[in-house]
Amino acid sequence: MKMTKAKRNKLIYNIVTFALVIGAFLILQSMIANKTITRSLKGQLVPICCWIVMAVSLNLVIGISGELSLGHAGFMSVGAYTGAVVSGLLINVYDIQDATLRLVIAIIAGGLLAGLVGAIIGIPVLRLQGDYLAIVTLAFGEIIRNLVNVLYIGTGDGRLYMSFLNKKLPEGIVMLVDGAKGAVKIKPISTFTAGFILVLITLAVVLNLVNSRAGRAIKACRDNRIAAESMGVNVTKYKMMAFVTAAVLAGMAGALYGLNSSTVVPTQFTFNQSINVLVFVVLGGLGNVLGSVISATLLTVLPEVLRAFADYRMLVYAVVLILVMIFTNNPTIRSFVNRLIAPFKKQNKSGGDAQ
Amino acid sequence: MSQKKHSSTRMVPVPTNSIVPERDINEIPVLETRHLGIEFGGLKAVDDFNLTIGKTEIAGLIGPNGAGKTTVFNLITKVYEPTSGATLINGRDLHGLGIAQASKLGIARTFQNIRLFDNMTVEENVRIGLHNNIKYDMFSGILRLPRYWIQENRQHEKALELLHIFGMEGLADERAGSLPYGVQRRLEIVRALATNPKLLLLDEPAAGMNPHETEELMENIAKIRDQFQIAILLIEHDMNLVMGVCEGICVLNFGRIIAKGTASEIQQNPVVIEAYLGKKKEGQA
Numbered sequence: 240m241k242m243t244k245a246k247r248n249k250l251i252y253n254i255v256t257f258a259l260v261i262g263a264f265l266i267l268q269s270m271i272a273n274k275t276i277t278r279s280l281k282g283q284l285v286p287i288c289c290w291i292v293m294a295v296s297l298n299l300v301i302g303i304s305g306e307l308s309l310g311h312a313g314f315m316s317v318g319a320y321t322g323a324v325v326s327g328l329l330i331n332v333y334d335i336q337d338a339t340l341r342l343v344i345a346i347i348a349g350g351l352l353a354g355l356v357g358a359i360i361g362i363p364v365l366r367l368q369g370d371y372l373a374i375v376t377l378a379f380g381e382i383i384r385n386l387v388n389v390l391y392i393g394t395g396d397g398r399l400y401m402s403f404l405n406k407k408l409p410e411g412i413v414m415l416v417d418g419a420k421g422a423v424k425i426k427p428i429s430t431f432t433a434g435f436i437l438v439l440i441t442l443a444v445v446l447n448l449v450n451s452r453a454g455r456a457i458k459a460c461r462d463n464r465i466a467a468e469s470m471g472v473n474v475t476k477y478k479m480m481a482f483v484t485a486a487v488l489a490g491m492a493g494a495l496y497g498l499n500s501s502t503v504v505p506t507q508f509t510f511n512q513s514i515n516v517l518v519f520v521v522l523g524g525l526g527n528v529l530g531s532v533i534s535a536t537l538l539t540v541l542p543e544v545l546r547a548f549a550d551y552r553m554l555v556y557a558v559v560l561i562l563v564m565i566f567t568n569n570p571t572i573r574s575f576v577n578r579l580i581a582p583f584k585k586q587n588k589s590g591g592d593a594q
Numbered sequence: 595m596s597q598k599k600h601s602s603t604r605m606v607p608v609p610t611n612s613i614v615p616e617r618d619i620n621e622i623p624v625l626e627t628r629h630l631g632i633e634f635g636g637l638k639a640v641d642d643f644n645l646t647i648g649k650t651e652i653a654g655l656i657g658p659n660g661a662g663k664t665t666v667f668n669l670i671t672k673v674y675e676p677t678s679g680a681t682l683i684n685g686r687d688l689h690g691l692g693i694a695q696a697s698k699l700g701i702a703r704t705f706q707n708i709r710l711f712d713n714m715t716v717e718e719n720v721r722i723g724l725h726n727n728i729k730y731d732m733f734s735g736i737l738r739l740p741r742y743w744i745q746e747n748r749q750h751e752k753a754l755e756l757l758h759i760f761g762m763e764g765l766a767d768e769r770a771g772s773l774p775y776g777v778q779r780r781l782e783i784v785r786a787l788a789t790n791p792k793l794l795l796l797d798e799p800a801a802g803m804n805p806h807e808t809e810e811l812m813e814n815i816a817k818i819r820d821q822f823q824i825a826i827l828l829i830e831h832d833m834n835l836v837m838g839v840c841e842g843i844c845v846l847n848f849g850r851i852i853a854k855g856t857a858s859e860i861q862q863n864p865v866v867i868e869a870y871l872g873k874k875k876e877g878q879a
Contacts, residue, residue, distance in 0.1 A: 245715050245767040444736050451735025451742065452725065452749075459711050459722045466709035469671060471697035471726040471789055480732060 253446050256529045260442065263536075264435045271431075279543050287539045288434025289315075289496040292441045294519035294535035295528055296488035299445050301517070302526030303454070304481035305461030306365070307373040309513050310380025314486040316387055316508035317356050318349030318493025323422035323503055324392055325349070325494075327415040330426065331394050338428040345428075346437070346494045353490020354483050356383070361482045365475060380513055388505045392416040421504030422497060429499035437495055438532075441488050445528055448484065457481050522563055615841050618648025622685050624700075624793045624825040630669055630679035631849075639665045640849045643679065647793065647842075652819055652826045654840035656833075656860075658869055662849040663829045664706055667795050671703050672696040684792060698726055700792030704782040704799060706829075712771030716762065716781055719770050720753040723788025728752060756784050759821075760814065775802045780811075787822065794818070796828040800835050808832055812839050837861065845869065 267284065270276040293315060300308045322345040329335040329344060360379045367375055386403075393400040395412030402408050405418060416422045448454045456477045459467035468474055497503040519538055523530030566572055623646045630643040640662045647653050655663050668674045670681055672693050681688045683699045691699070702723075711719050728749045734741040757763045760780045765773065770781060779799055786794055799815070800808045812835050819826055830836050836843060837857040845853040845860060847869040853860055860866055 245717075447736045447738060448732070451732070452721075452730060452745070453732045453735055455714070455718055455722055456725055458714065462711040462713060463709045465673065465693070466705065466711065467722065468693035469673075469697055469703055470722050470785065471694050472722065473694050 249450060252529065253450075256442060256446070256532065257439070259529070260435075260438055260532065267431070280540070283540060283543055284431040285429045285434045285499045286496065287536055288431070288438050289492040289499075290516070290519065290535040290539050291438050291532050292488055292492035292495075293516045294523065294531040295441050295445055296485040296492070297516050298520045298523070298526065298528060298531045299448070299481050299488075300485045301520055302524075303445075303449055303461070304457050304478055306478060306482070307369070308376040308482070308485075309373050309510070309517065310360075310376035310378075310383070311485070311489055311516050312508040312510070312512035313380035313383035314353040314357060314489035315493035315496065315512070316383055316503075316505065317353040318346075318490030319497030319503045319508070320387055320390070320416060320422055320493075321352045321490065322346060322349040322494025322497045323425050324415050326425065326428065326498055327413070327422075328394060328399065331413055332397050332399075338426075339433075342428045342430070342433055342495075342498060345498060346433075346491045349494025349497075350487040350491035353493065354487035356490075357483045357486025358479070361479050361486075365478045365482060377510060377513070380508075380510060384505050384508055387416070387421075388419050390416050391418055419505065421502050421507075423502050425498060425501050425503065427499055427501060429495050434495055437491055441491075442528065442532075444484065444488065449528075453477065453480060518560060521560060524567075615648050615651050618650055621649040623647055623682075624649050624651075624684055625670065625827070626682040626685075627670070628680045628682070630666075630676050630681060632665065632669055632674055633677045638849055640669060640846075643669075643846075643849075643851060645844055645851075645854075647825050647827060649792075650819060650823055650825060651842060652815065652828070652840050654836040654843040655827060655829045655846060656831070656836055656843060657846035661846040663846055664797060665849075666846070667703060667797055667829065670696075670795065671701055697789055697791075700790075701795065702786035702789045702791035702793070703795035704779070704786055704797055706797040706801070708775075708778050708782060710770040710778055710781060710785070712769070714770055715766065716757065716768050716770055716773070717750070717753050717766040719781060719785050720756055720788050721749050723756075723785040724749050724752055725789075727788070727790050753788070756788050759787070759818065760784060776804075776807050779803065780814075783814075783818075787818065792824055794824055794826045796826060796830075798829055798831065800830055800832045808835055811835070815839050 267276065271281065293311060297308065297311045300306055300311075325348040326341050326345045329341045335341055360376075364372060364375050364379065389403050391400075391402045391405050391408055391414070393408050393412040393414045393416075395409070400408050400412055408414075414423060449458075456467070456472045457480065459470070459472055460474045460477050464474055515538075516535075519535040520531055522538065523532070523534035566576070625645065625647040627643055627645045631641045632639050643666060645653075655666060657663050665674070669676050670688075672688060672691055672695075683696070683701060686699060688696055688699070711722060714722075728745050730739075730741045730745040733739070734745075754763050754766060757766060760783070762777070762780065762784065765777070770778065773781065779802070783794075783796065783799065796815075800811055803811060815826060815828070816839060818824070828836075828840070837860075840857065843855065843857060843860045844851055845863075845866050852869060853863045853866050855863070
């Protein structure tokens with residue numbers, strides 16, 4: 240089959256995305272081996288991977304499916320709690336000492352449960368459009384957070400105890416989730432390699448999905464709902480597909496994130512966190528997966544680097560967001576930028592068009 | 595009216611004077627509407643619309659602005675749920691079905707104000723049309739199983755084959771939104787054909803085309819009918835096109851059919867002339 244220009248561009252984009260991620264991983268690994276990496280950056284590696292996965296998966300919902308979802312941190316918290324509980328169970332009940340195996344099982348469980356929650360939420364929510372959908376997803380994100388706020392899970396005698404009221408749990412069991420104190424006594428088992436593999440899986444899933452029959456249908460629903468339906472595309476099904484896939488990925492990121500520290504508390508997954516991920520997505524460009532990867536990395540690292548100015552972080556975020564919006568959406572500024580880069584573009588084009 | 599509306603079991607008198615061409619007389623009509631109607635807050639936008647279209651007929655739907663022509667298309671394609679009457683496609687009642695399900699039964703359409711997927715390429719637009727014809731599931735796509743490559747190749751070949759009808763293979767990689775108006779209209783027809791329809795609804799296909807392009811379009815409409823053996827119903831204001839290509843013409847005014855017949859019958863019908871040009875006042879020459 241002859242490779243068309245559009246296809247070649249897509250392939251180049253995918254290769255650049257993967258090359259960048261793999262290259263960054265190799266550099267960081269060599270830095271770890273040489274011990275030239277700073278301590279704060281080393282501590283940030285796993286969270287960076289988590290936020291990349293969160294940003295890319297939210298981009299699937301917002302950029303590619305075109306639905307504004309403001310409850311993405313909710314799915315992350317489902318994953319984080321599931322991961323913590325599953326990991327705790329595997330140690331305490333099934334006595335599995337292999338950390339890697341526990342991590343893999345925990346991540347898969349986190350993804351599955353978050354996907355299930357995503358499907359349950361998606362059924363009523365995806366009937367709405369635009370602002371309404373944004374508001375309802377926001378509400379669901381808060382509901383999830385408030386539910387885990389009063390969730391108590393413990394294990395003892397090889398059994399699992401779960402309650403939304405602390406009193407009902409028997410004495411003398413090992414608490415895994417302790418209400419507002421969050422998931423406690425987690426044995427941190429997340430590794431940078433696991434995070435890197437999760438990022439690769441996420442990129443492969445999202446990029447392959449976008450460039451397939453289902454991905455085209457998702458984009459068609461976004462671009463023109465009536466036209467897509469008239470072509471026989473089941474709009475609800477494909478919106479659901481994007482939403483649930485994103486929830487699964489967010490749950491996996493959550494499990495990895497939760498197992499990176501010794502406690503997970505509900506306040507880590509507030510509305511602010513959802514907005515944070517939204518900032519990654521918008522800054523990287525709607526529908527632009529590589530952009531999400533880069534912006535998630537930069538915006539996770541920057542606050543640590545600029546620790547002294549951490550108080551102004553949200554202010555800078557706001558200003559940057561406004562500027563990006565103006566620069567990408569203001570026709571005057573866009574045409575100005577286009578005029579600036581026109582001479583360079585023309586040279587390339589004349590070279591490319593000569594066949 | 596206490597009678598339950600648009601129930602599929604309701605007895606309805608079959609509309610008279612249908613204008614199905616003779617070659618289709620023994621076939622099940624591809625489209626049959628019975629007393630189809632819709633009200634918007636008391637306003638009857640379409641009322642008692644009865645139309646039968648034969649298996650390979652080219653029919654026209656004309657009428658002054660605001661007569662309800664596009665509303666009829668929206669009723670047939672289930673964008674609107676009718677408040678009365680029934681639509682049958684190949685003898686199957688469309689009652690309760692959604693737009694996508696109606697499409698699967700063999701209805702395809704183009705839009706008066708073009709609705710292409712502007713940010714996708716021409717080929718991708720056609721591939722959306724092929725959505726239900728050349729399938730593979732989501733997991734084959736994500737895991738790039740052999741089925742993905744086989745079906746993607748089939749989609750590619752089929753898309754180019756369809757684009758060839760209008761000689762548009764060379765544009766396959768262009769962004770749909772960047773195409774000239776006339777080409778976009780043709781792409782919409784190709785995309786609709788990709789769904790493998792039995793009935794093709796064209797909403798003002800010649801709008802914005804110059805006389806030469808319209809001439810070409812006329813030939814292509816006939817060619818499409820012959821090649822795909824489908825029925826075509828078109829809305830058009832260009833009377834040359836309508837009179838030239840349509841076998842049966844239906845005239846709509848204020849939501850009601852005022853005349854049905856062949857091109858020459860319609861041209862001489864005083865009611866039609868009145869609807870378009872207005873009534874002659876008494877005493878005027």
